[in-house]
Amino acid sequence: MNSPASTALPPSLWSATASPAPHLERLLGEQRTQVVIIGGGYTGLSCALHLAEAGTDCVLLEANEIGWGASGRNGGQVIAGLKYNPDELEQMFGPDMGPRMVKTAGGTADLVFELIQRYAIDCEARREGWLQGAHSQSGLELQAERARQWRARGVQTFQLDKREAAKAIGSQWYEGAWLDPRGGTVQPLSYARGLAAAAIKLGARLFTHSPATRIERDAAGWVVHTPGGRVHARQVVIGNNAHQQQNLWPGLRETVVPAYSLQIATRPLPASVRDTLLPGGQSVSETRRVLRYSRLDAAGRFIIGARAPHKDNVTLTDARDLHRDMLILFPQLAGMELEYVWTGCVAMTRDFLPHLHELAPNMFAGLGYNGRGVAMATMMGKLLAQRAGGASAQQVDFPTLPLQPIPLHGLTPVVAQLYARWYDLLDRLKV
Numbered sequence: 001m002n003s004p005a006s007t008a009l010p011p012s013l014w015s016a017t018a019s020p021a022p023h024l025e026r027l028l029g030e031q032r033t034q035v036v037i038i039g040g041g042y043t044g045l046s047c048a049l050h051l052a053e054a055g056t057d058c059v060l061l062e063a064n065e066i067g068w069g070a071s072g073r074n075g076g077q078v079i080a081g082l083k084y085n086p087d088e089l090e091q092m093f094g095p096d097m098g099p100r101m102v103k104t105a106g107g108t109a110d111l112v113f114e115l116i117q118r119y120a121i122d123c124e125a126r127r128e129g130w131l132q133g134a135h136s137q138s139g140l141e142l143q144a145e146r147a148r149q150w151r152a153r154g155v156q157t158f159q160l161d162k163r164e165a166a167k168a169i170g171s172q173w174y175e176g177a178w179l180d181p182r183g184g185t186v187q188p189l190s191y192a193r194g195l196a197a198a199a200i201k202l203g204a205r206l207f208t209h210s211p212a213t214r215i216e217r218d219a220a221g222w223v224v225h226t227p228g229g230r231v232h233a234r235q236v237v238i239g240n241n242a243h244q245q246q247n248l249w250p251g252l253r254e255t256v257v258p259a260y261s262l263q264i265a266t267r268p269l270p271a272s273v274r275d276t277l278l279p280g281g282q283s284v285s286e287t288r289r290v291l292r293y294s295r296l297d298a299a300g301r302f303i304i305g306a307r308a309p310h311k312d313n314v315t316l317t318d319a320r321d322l323h324r325d326m327l328i329l330f331p332q333l334a335g336m337e338l339e340y341v342w343t344g345c346v347a348m349t350r351d352f353l354p355h356l357h358e359l360a361p362n363m364f365a366g367l368g369y370n371g372r373g374v375a376m377a378t379m380m381g382k383l384l385a386q387r388a389g390g391a392s393a394q395q396v397d398f399p400t401l402p403l404q405p406i407p408l409h410g411l412t413p414v415v416a417q418l419y420a421r422w423y424d425l426l427d428r429l430k431v
Protein backbone atom coordinates (compact mmCIF):
# COMPACT_ATOMS: atom_id res chain seq x y z
CA MET A 1 0.00 0.00 0.00
CA ASN A 2 1.36 3.43 -0.87
CA SER A 3 -0.58 6.32 0.66
CA PRO A 4 0.84 9.60 -0.62
CA ALA A 5 -0.19 12.06 2.11
CA SER A 6 -0.18 12.08 5.91
CA THR A 7 -3.67 11.92 7.35
CA ALA A 8 -5.53 11.82 10.62
CA LEU A 9 -6.71 8.49 11.99
CA PRO A 10 -9.35 6.87 9.79
CA PRO A 11 -12.80 6.69 11.46
CA SER A 12 -13.44 3.41 13.29
CA LEU A 13 -14.91 2.06 16.51
CA TRP A 14 -11.43 2.21 18.00
CA SER A 15 -10.69 5.83 17.08
CA ALA A 16 -14.12 6.80 18.48
CA THR A 17 -13.60 5.06 21.85
CA ALA A 18 -9.82 5.13 22.50
CA SER A 19 -8.10 6.68 25.48
CA PRO A 20 -6.59 10.11 24.62
CA ALA A 21 -3.55 10.32 22.35
CA PRO A 22 -0.31 11.70 23.78
CA HIS A 23 0.34 15.23 22.52
CA LEU A 24 3.13 15.00 19.96
CA GLU A 25 4.76 17.42 17.51
CA ARG A 26 6.09 17.01 14.00
CA LEU A 27 9.89 16.88 13.60
CA LEU A 28 11.40 20.27 12.80
CA GLY A 29 15.19 20.63 12.52
CA GLU A 30 17.95 18.21 13.51
CA GLN A 31 17.94 15.44 16.12
CA ARG A 32 20.83 13.19 17.17
CA THR A 33 20.24 9.84 18.81
CA GLN A 34 21.49 6.28 19.17
CA VAL A 35 18.53 4.60 17.39
CA VAL A 36 15.95 6.10 15.04
CA ILE A 37 12.75 4.07 14.67
CA ILE A 38 10.47 4.51 11.66
CA GLY A 39 6.81 3.67 12.33
CA GLY A 40 4.50 4.30 15.27
CA GLY A 41 2.64 0.97 15.39
CA TYR A 42 3.25 -1.84 17.88
CA THR A 43 6.59 -2.79 16.25
CA GLY A 44 8.07 0.70 16.48
CA LEU A 45 6.45 1.61 19.80
CA SER A 46 7.51 -1.59 21.54
CA CYS A 47 11.03 -1.12 20.14
CA ALA A 48 11.12 2.45 21.50
CA LEU A 49 9.80 1.32 24.88
CA HIS A 50 12.30 -1.52 25.21
CA LEU A 51 15.20 0.70 24.16
CA ALA A 52 14.11 3.38 26.62
CA GLU A 53 13.79 0.74 29.36
CA ALA A 54 17.40 -0.26 28.66
CA GLY A 55 18.49 3.40 28.88
CA THR A 56 19.20 3.69 25.13
CA ASP A 57 18.42 7.06 23.59
CA CYS A 58 15.95 6.81 20.68
CA VAL A 59 13.77 8.88 18.35
CA LEU A 60 10.58 7.53 16.71
CA LEU A 61 9.15 8.97 13.49
CA GLU A 62 5.52 8.31 12.58
CA ALA A 63 4.17 9.47 9.22
CA ASN A 64 0.64 10.05 10.51
CA GLU A 65 -0.55 9.55 14.10
CA ILE A 66 0.37 6.91 16.66
CA GLY A 67 -1.57 3.74 15.74
CA TRP A 68 -2.59 5.06 12.31
CA GLY A 69 -1.73 1.75 10.61
CA ALA A 70 -2.93 -1.74 11.50
CA SER A 71 -2.14 -1.18 15.19
CA GLY A 72 -5.03 1.26 15.57
CA ARG A 73 -7.49 -0.65 13.42
CA ASN A 74 -7.13 -4.37 14.18
CA GLY A 75 -9.46 -6.80 15.95
CA GLY A 76 -7.63 -6.47 19.26
CA GLN A 77 -7.28 -10.24 19.57
CA VAL A 78 -4.10 -11.04 21.47
CA ILE A 79 -3.00 -14.43 20.11
CA ALA A 80 0.07 -16.38 21.19
CA GLY A 81 2.09 -18.43 18.72
CA LEU A 82 2.53 -18.32 14.97
CA LYS A 83 0.62 -19.94 12.12
CA TYR A 84 2.90 -22.99 12.38
CA ASN A 85 2.76 -25.64 15.09
CA PRO A 86 5.74 -25.72 17.49
CA ASP A 87 7.07 -29.04 16.08
CA GLU A 88 7.04 -27.59 12.56
CA LEU A 89 9.00 -24.52 13.70
CA GLU A 90 11.55 -26.73 15.41
CA GLN A 91 11.98 -28.77 12.24
CA MET A 92 12.29 -25.64 10.11
CA PHE A 93 14.84 -23.87 12.34
CA GLY A 94 16.78 -26.75 13.88
CA PRO A 95 17.64 -27.93 17.39
CA ASP A 96 19.12 -24.64 18.61
CA MET A 97 17.03 -21.80 17.11
CA GLY A 98 13.85 -23.92 16.76
CA PRO A 99 13.01 -24.31 20.47
CA ARG A 100 14.15 -20.74 21.23
CA MET A 101 11.86 -19.44 18.51
CA VAL A 102 8.93 -21.51 19.80
CA LYS A 103 9.50 -20.08 23.29
CA THR A 104 9.54 -16.55 21.89
CA ALA A 105 6.37 -17.12 19.83
CA GLY A 106 4.64 -18.80 22.76
CA GLY A 107 5.49 -15.87 25.04
CA THR A 108 4.13 -13.05 22.86
CA ALA A 109 0.77 -12.71 24.65
CA ASP A 110 2.52 -12.80 28.04
CA LEU A 111 4.63 -9.84 26.92
CA VAL A 112 1.55 -7.81 25.92
CA PHE A 113 -0.19 -8.33 29.25
CA GLU A 114 3.03 -7.76 31.23
CA LEU A 115 3.54 -4.40 29.51
CA ILE A 116 -0.09 -3.44 30.10
CA GLN A 117 0.32 -4.22 33.78
CA ARG A 118 3.78 -2.69 34.20
CA TYR A 119 2.74 0.63 32.66
CA ALA A 120 -0.91 0.58 33.80
CA ILE A 121 -2.06 0.91 30.17
CA ASP A 122 -5.77 1.73 30.07
CA CYS A 123 -6.91 -0.36 27.06
CA GLU A 124 -9.91 -2.48 28.11
CA ALA A 125 -7.52 -5.44 28.49
CA ARG A 126 -9.06 -8.83 29.29
CA ARG A 127 -7.22 -12.12 29.47
CA GLU A 128 -9.84 -14.84 29.32
CA GLY A 129 -8.19 -16.79 26.48
CA TRP A 130 -8.62 -17.07 22.72
CA LEU A 131 -11.03 -19.44 21.00
CA GLN A 132 -10.52 -20.95 17.58
CA GLY A 133 -13.65 -22.52 16.09
CA ALA A 134 -13.22 -25.55 13.81
CA HIS A 135 -15.10 -25.34 10.52
CA SER A 136 -14.65 -29.03 9.62
CA GLN A 137 -13.31 -32.40 10.70
CA SER A 138 -9.91 -31.46 9.28
CA GLY A 139 -10.03 -28.26 11.35
CA LEU A 140 -10.72 -30.30 14.48
CA GLU A 141 -7.79 -32.60 13.74
CA LEU A 142 -5.49 -29.62 13.18
CA GLN A 143 -6.57 -28.13 16.51
CA ALA A 144 -6.13 -31.41 18.39
CA GLU A 145 -2.56 -31.67 17.12
CA ARG A 146 -1.79 -28.03 17.90
CA ALA A 147 -3.25 -28.35 21.39
CA ARG A 148 -1.24 -31.53 21.98
CA GLN A 149 2.01 -29.84 20.95
CA TRP A 150 1.46 -26.80 23.17
CA ARG A 151 0.34 -29.03 26.08
CA ALA A 152 3.65 -30.90 25.70
CA ARG A 153 5.28 -27.49 26.30
CA GLY A 154 3.27 -26.76 29.43
CA VAL A 155 0.31 -24.74 28.09
CA GLN A 156 -3.04 -25.81 29.61
CA THR A 157 -5.15 -25.77 26.44
CA PHE A 158 -8.75 -27.01 26.26
CA GLN A 159 -10.64 -28.80 23.46
CA LEU A 160 -14.35 -28.08 23.20
CA ASP A 161 -16.79 -30.44 21.47
CA LYS A 162 -19.59 -29.10 19.26
CA ARG A 163 -21.99 -28.51 22.15
CA GLU A 164 -19.37 -26.84 24.37
CA ALA A 165 -18.15 -24.71 21.47
CA ALA A 166 -21.70 -23.55 20.72
CA LYS A 167 -22.06 -22.40 24.31
CA ALA A 168 -18.63 -20.73 24.53
CA ILE A 169 -18.91 -18.94 21.18
CA GLY A 170 -22.66 -18.40 20.95
CA SER A 171 -22.81 -20.04 17.51
CA GLN A 172 -24.07 -23.47 16.43
CA TRP A 173 -21.96 -23.25 13.28
CA TYR A 174 -18.67 -24.74 14.51
CA GLU A 175 -17.79 -28.45 14.79
CA GLY A 176 -15.78 -27.76 17.96
CA ALA A 177 -13.17 -25.32 19.23
CA TRP A 178 -9.81 -24.89 20.90
CA LEU A 179 -9.28 -22.58 23.87
CA ASP A 180 -5.80 -21.13 24.28
CA PRO A 181 -5.62 -19.57 27.75
CA ARG A 182 -2.69 -17.32 26.81
CA GLY A 183 -4.86 -15.07 24.62
CA GLY A 184 -7.09 -12.12 25.37
CA THR A 185 -8.38 -8.82 24.01
CA VAL A 186 -7.41 -5.16 24.05
CA GLN A 187 -8.76 -1.91 22.66
CA PRO A 188 -6.03 -1.85 20.02
CA LEU A 189 -5.61 1.91 19.58
CA SER A 190 -5.62 2.53 23.34
CA TYR A 191 -2.94 -0.14 23.66
CA ALA A 192 -0.80 1.61 21.00
CA ARG A 193 -1.27 4.96 22.71
CA GLY A 194 -0.40 3.41 26.07
CA LEU A 195 2.86 2.00 24.67
CA ALA A 196 3.66 5.46 23.29
CA ALA A 197 2.96 7.16 26.61
CA ALA A 198 5.14 4.65 28.47
CA ALA A 199 8.03 5.12 26.01
CA ILE A 200 7.79 8.93 26.28
CA LYS A 201 7.80 8.74 30.08
CA LEU A 202 11.08 6.80 29.91
CA GLY A 203 12.66 9.43 27.67
CA ALA A 204 11.99 8.28 24.08
CA ARG A 205 11.35 11.19 21.69
CA LEU A 206 8.34 10.56 19.43
CA PHE A 207 7.33 12.70 16.44
CA THR A 208 4.09 12.38 14.47
CA HIS A 209 3.19 13.64 10.96
CA SER A 210 6.89 13.14 10.21
CA PRO A 211 7.26 10.61 7.40
CA ALA A 212 10.74 9.29 6.76
CA THR A 213 11.34 10.08 3.11
CA ARG A 214 14.94 8.94 2.65
CA ILE A 215 17.69 7.12 4.51
CA GLU A 216 21.35 7.89 3.84
CA ARG A 217 24.67 6.92 5.36
CA ASP A 218 26.83 9.54 7.07
CA ALA A 219 30.17 9.38 8.86
CA ALA A 220 28.63 8.44 12.24
CA GLY A 221 25.96 6.06 10.93
CA TRP A 222 22.69 6.98 9.26
CA VAL A 223 20.61 10.07 8.50
CA VAL A 224 16.84 9.78 8.14
CA HIS A 225 15.17 12.67 6.32
CA THR A 226 11.63 13.94 6.89
CA PRO A 227 9.94 16.95 5.24
CA GLY A 228 10.68 19.08 8.33
CA GLY A 229 14.06 17.82 9.51
CA ARG A 230 16.63 15.05 9.87
CA VAL A 231 17.63 12.49 12.46
CA HIS A 232 21.25 11.35 12.79
CA ALA A 233 21.59 7.95 14.42
CA ARG A 234 23.94 4.98 14.82
CA GLN A 235 21.13 2.50 14.15
CA VAL A 236 17.87 2.47 12.19
CA VAL A 237 14.83 0.27 12.84
CA ILE A 238 11.99 0.11 10.31
CA GLY A 239 8.53 -1.06 11.45
CA ASN A 240 6.08 -0.13 8.69
CA ASN A 241 4.53 -3.55 7.97
CA ALA A 242 1.79 -3.36 5.29
CA HIS A 243 1.27 0.41 5.60
CA GLN A 244 4.66 1.39 4.10
CA GLN A 245 4.44 4.95 2.84
CA GLN A 246 7.83 5.17 1.16
CA ASN A 247 10.18 2.78 -0.52
CA LEU A 248 12.75 3.30 2.23
CA TRP A 249 14.90 0.27 1.50
CA PRO A 250 15.23 -1.58 -1.82
CA GLY A 251 13.14 -4.75 -1.81
CA LEU A 252 11.65 -4.37 1.68
CA ARG A 253 8.16 -3.47 0.52
CA GLU A 254 8.27 -6.40 -1.90
CA THR A 255 8.62 -8.94 0.93
CA VAL A 256 4.97 -8.63 2.02
CA VAL A 257 1.59 -8.79 0.31
CA PRO A 258 -0.86 -6.22 1.73
CA ALA A 259 -4.27 -7.83 2.23
CA TYR A 260 -7.23 -5.73 3.30
CA SER A 261 -9.37 -6.81 6.24
CA LEU A 262 -12.75 -5.21 6.97
CA GLN A 263 -14.54 -4.97 10.30
CA ILE A 264 -18.05 -4.00 11.34
CA ALA A 265 -19.41 -3.29 14.82
CA THR A 266 -23.01 -3.24 16.01
CA ARG A 267 -24.43 -0.67 18.39
CA PRO A 268 -24.16 -1.77 22.07
CA LEU A 269 -26.38 -4.86 22.27
CA PRO A 270 -29.28 -5.44 24.64
CA ALA A 271 -28.25 -7.78 27.47
CA SER A 272 -30.60 -10.52 26.18
CA VAL A 273 -28.54 -10.80 22.98
CA ARG A 274 -25.13 -9.85 24.37
CA ASP A 275 -25.25 -12.56 27.02
CA THR A 276 -25.55 -15.27 24.35
CA LEU A 277 -22.29 -14.20 22.67
CA LEU A 278 -18.84 -15.24 23.91
CA PRO A 279 -20.08 -15.27 27.53
CA GLY A 280 -16.62 -16.19 28.86
CA GLY A 281 -15.14 -12.93 27.53
CA GLN A 282 -12.91 -14.58 24.89
CA SER A 283 -12.52 -13.53 21.29
CA VAL A 284 -12.92 -16.07 18.52
CA SER A 285 -11.29 -16.80 15.20
CA GLU A 286 -11.54 -20.00 13.15
CA THR A 287 -9.81 -22.66 11.10
CA ARG A 288 -11.23 -21.49 7.76
CA ARG A 289 -8.47 -20.26 5.44
CA VAL A 290 -10.58 -17.16 4.67
CA LEU A 291 -11.41 -16.63 8.30
CA ARG A 292 -13.91 -14.51 10.20
CA TYR A 293 -12.89 -13.14 13.63
CA SER A 294 -15.22 -11.80 16.30
CA ARG A 295 -15.42 -10.34 19.79
CA LEU A 296 -17.37 -7.89 21.95
CA ASP A 297 -16.03 -4.52 23.08
CA ALA A 298 -16.32 -3.10 26.59
CA ALA A 299 -19.64 -1.40 25.77
CA GLY A 300 -21.18 -4.64 24.46
CA ARG A 301 -20.86 -4.00 20.73
CA PHE A 302 -20.31 -7.10 18.60
CA ILE A 303 -17.39 -6.84 16.17
CA ILE A 304 -16.67 -9.15 13.27
CA GLY A 305 -13.96 -8.97 10.60
CA ALA A 306 -12.91 -10.76 7.43
CA ARG A 307 -11.03 -10.37 4.16
CA ALA A 308 -12.14 -7.29 2.25
CA PRO A 309 -12.10 -5.50 -1.09
CA HIS A 310 -8.86 -3.63 -1.85
CA LYS A 311 -9.95 -0.09 -0.96
CA ASP A 312 -9.07 2.40 1.78
CA ASN A 313 -12.39 4.18 2.29
CA VAL A 314 -15.28 1.86 3.06
CA THR A 315 -18.96 2.27 3.82
CA LEU A 316 -21.58 -0.16 5.10
CA THR A 317 -22.34 -1.03 1.47
CA ASP A 318 -18.86 -2.64 1.28
CA ALA A 319 -19.76 -4.75 4.31
CA ARG A 320 -22.86 -6.47 2.87
CA ASP A 321 -21.14 -9.87 2.50
CA LEU A 322 -19.59 -9.63 5.96
CA HIS A 323 -22.96 -8.69 7.48
CA ARG A 324 -24.54 -11.71 5.77
CA ASP A 325 -21.75 -13.96 7.15
CA MET A 326 -22.27 -12.49 10.62
CA LEU A 327 -25.95 -13.48 10.56
CA ILE A 328 -25.12 -17.01 9.36
CA LEU A 329 -22.70 -17.48 12.26
CA PHE A 330 -24.71 -15.52 14.84
CA PRO A 331 -28.41 -15.47 13.81
CA GLN A 332 -29.33 -13.89 17.17
CA LEU A 333 -27.87 -10.62 15.78
CA ALA A 334 -30.68 -10.27 13.22
CA GLY A 335 -32.17 -6.77 13.45
CA MET A 336 -29.20 -5.31 15.35
CA GLU A 337 -28.05 -2.07 13.77
CA LEU A 338 -24.46 -1.60 12.62
CA GLU A 339 -22.63 1.45 13.97
CA TYR A 340 -19.09 1.29 12.52
CA VAL A 341 -17.26 -0.05 9.49
CA TRP A 342 -13.53 0.30 8.85
CA THR A 343 -10.66 -1.41 7.10
CA GLY A 344 -6.90 -1.87 7.28
CA CYS A 345 -4.02 -3.79 5.75
CA VAL A 346 -2.57 -7.07 6.99
CA ALA A 347 0.98 -7.92 5.83
CA MET A 348 1.16 -11.48 4.50
CA THR A 349 4.51 -13.17 3.84
CA ARG A 350 5.12 -15.95 1.37
CA ASP A 351 6.33 -18.33 4.10
CA PHE A 352 3.63 -17.21 6.61
CA LEU A 353 6.39 -16.27 9.09
CA PRO A 354 7.09 -12.86 10.62
CA HIS A 355 10.40 -11.51 9.34
CA LEU A 356 13.25 -9.91 11.25
CA HIS A 357 15.82 -8.54 8.78
CA GLU A 358 19.27 -7.03 9.10
CA LEU A 359 19.16 -4.85 5.99
CA ALA A 360 22.69 -3.49 6.38
CA PRO A 361 25.07 -3.06 9.34
CA ASN A 362 23.07 -1.22 12.07
CA MET A 363 19.84 -1.25 10.04
CA PHE A 364 16.99 -3.59 11.02
CA ALA A 365 13.37 -4.22 10.04
CA GLY A 366 10.52 -6.30 11.48
CA LEU A 367 7.30 -7.05 9.59
CA GLY A 368 4.94 -9.66 8.15
CA TYR A 369 2.73 -10.81 10.99
CA ASN A 370 0.12 -12.50 8.78
CA GLY A 371 -2.81 -11.09 10.77
CA ARG A 372 -1.38 -12.02 14.17
CA GLY A 373 0.58 -8.92 15.04
CA VAL A 374 -0.95 -7.58 18.24
CA ALA A 375 1.21 -9.93 20.27
CA MET A 376 3.93 -10.75 17.71
CA ALA A 377 4.65 -7.15 16.65
CA THR A 378 4.99 -6.24 20.33
CA MET A 379 7.51 -9.07 20.64
CA MET A 380 9.23 -8.05 17.40
CA GLY A 381 9.74 -4.56 18.84
CA LYS A 382 11.52 -6.11 21.81
CA LEU A 383 13.69 -8.30 19.53
CA LEU A 384 14.56 -5.30 17.34
CA ALA A 385 15.50 -3.33 20.45
CA GLN A 386 17.86 -6.17 21.39
CA ARG A 387 19.46 -6.14 17.92
CA ALA A 388 19.73 -2.34 17.84
CA GLY A 389 21.09 -2.45 21.37
CA GLY A 390 24.04 -4.54 20.17
CA ALA A 391 22.92 -8.19 20.39
CA SER A 392 24.12 -10.38 17.52
CA ALA A 393 21.74 -12.46 15.42
CA GLN A 394 22.74 -15.57 17.40
CA GLN A 395 22.06 -13.88 20.76
CA VAL A 396 18.41 -13.14 19.90
CA ASP A 397 15.78 -15.89 20.31
CA PHE A 398 14.31 -15.42 16.85
CA PRO A 399 15.93 -15.95 13.44
CA THR A 400 17.23 -13.02 11.42
CA LEU A 401 16.10 -13.89 7.88
CA PRO A 402 17.54 -12.79 4.52
CA LEU A 403 15.54 -10.22 2.57
CA GLN A 404 13.71 -12.10 -0.18
CA PRO A 405 11.51 -9.86 -2.31
CA ILE A 406 8.58 -11.73 -3.86
CA PRO A 407 9.12 -12.09 -7.63
CA LEU A 408 6.59 -10.19 -9.79
CA HIS A 409 5.41 -8.40 -6.65
CA GLY A 410 3.26 -6.00 -8.67
CA LEU A 411 1.01 -8.93 -9.57
CA THR A 412 0.55 -10.17 -6.02
CA PRO A 413 -2.79 -8.40 -5.36
CA VAL A 414 -4.26 -10.28 -8.34
CA VAL A 415 -2.65 -13.56 -7.31
CA ALA A 416 -3.83 -13.01 -3.72
CA GLN A 417 -7.42 -12.53 -4.93
CA LEU A 418 -7.21 -15.77 -6.94
CA TYR A 419 -5.81 -17.61 -3.93
CA ALA A 420 -8.56 -16.18 -1.73
CA ARG A 421 -11.21 -17.56 -4.10
CA TRP A 422 -9.50 -20.95 -4.16
CA TYR A 423 -9.22 -20.98 -0.36
CA ASP A 424 -12.86 -19.96 -0.07
CA LEU A 425 -13.82 -22.94 -2.23
CA LEU A 426 -11.73 -25.30 -0.08
CA ASP A 427 -13.38 -23.86 3.05
CA ARG A 428 -16.84 -24.44 1.58
CA LEU A 429 -15.87 -28.02 0.72
CA LYS A 430 -14.71 -28.31 4.36
CA VAL A 431 -11.31 -29.71 3.42
Ligand SMILES: Cc1cc2nc3c(=O)[nH]c(=O)nc-3n(C[C@H](O)[C@H](O)[C@H](O)COP(=O)(O)OP(=O)(O)OC[C@H]3O[C@@H](n4cnc5c(N)ncnc54)[C@H](O)[C@@H]3O)c2cc1C
Pocket residue numbers: 038039040041042043044061062063064065066067068069070071072073074075076077078079210211212213239240241242243244245246248261262263293305343344345346347366367369370371372373374375376377
Ligand atom coordinates in the same frame (compact mmCIF):
# COMPACT_ATOMS: atom_id res chain seq x y z
C1 LIG B 1 -8.24 -5.04 10.04
C2 LIG B 1 -7.12 -5.75 10.76
C3 LIG B 1 -7.44 -6.65 11.77
C4 LIG B 1 -6.40 -7.29 12.48
N1 LIG B 1 -6.73 -8.05 13.55
C5 LIG B 1 -5.74 -8.58 14.31
C6 LIG B 1 -6.06 -9.25 15.51
O1 LIG B 1 -7.22 -9.30 15.95
N2 LIG B 1 -5.04 -9.83 16.20
C7 LIG B 1 -3.74 -9.74 15.78
O2 LIG B 1 -2.85 -10.28 16.43
N3 LIG B 1 -3.40 -9.03 14.68
C8 LIG B 1 -4.38 -8.44 13.95
N4 LIG B 1 -4.05 -7.70 12.86
C9 LIG B 1 -2.61 -7.50 12.53
C10 LIG B 1 -1.95 -6.43 13.42
O3 LIG B 1 -2.80 -5.32 13.56
C11 LIG B 1 -0.62 -6.00 12.80
O4 LIG B 1 0.15 -7.13 12.55
C12 LIG B 1 0.17 -5.06 13.69
O5 LIG B 1 -0.62 -3.99 14.12
C13 LIG B 1 1.41 -4.56 12.93
O6 LIG B 1 2.03 -3.54 13.69
P1 LIG B 1 3.19 -2.67 13.02
O7 LIG B 1 3.62 -1.70 14.02
O8 LIG B 1 4.21 -3.58 12.45
O9 LIG B 1 2.49 -1.98 11.76
P2 LIG B 1 1.44 -0.78 11.73
O10 LIG B 1 0.59 -0.77 12.91
O11 LIG B 1 0.77 -0.84 10.39
O12 LIG B 1 2.33 0.51 11.83
C14 LIG B 1 3.16 0.95 10.81
C15 LIG B 1 3.26 2.45 10.96
O13 LIG B 1 4.32 2.93 10.13
C16 LIG B 1 3.92 4.20 9.68
N5 LIG B 1 4.75 4.50 8.50
C17 LIG B 1 4.70 3.95 7.28
N6 LIG B 1 5.63 4.49 6.47
C18 LIG B 1 6.30 5.41 7.22
C19 LIG B 1 7.35 6.30 6.95
N7 LIG B 1 7.94 6.37 5.74
N8 LIG B 1 7.78 7.14 7.94
C20 LIG B 1 7.20 7.08 9.17
N9 LIG B 1 6.19 6.26 9.47
C21 LIG B 1 5.74 5.42 8.50
C22 LIG B 1 2.45 4.07 9.37
O14 LIG B 1 1.80 5.32 9.33
C23 LIG B 1 1.99 3.18 10.52
O15 LIG B 1 1.48 3.92 11.61
C24 LIG B 1 -5.05 -7.06 12.12
C25 LIG B 1 -4.75 -6.16 11.09
C26 LIG B 1 -5.77 -5.50 10.43
C27 LIG B 1 -5.42 -4.53 9.35
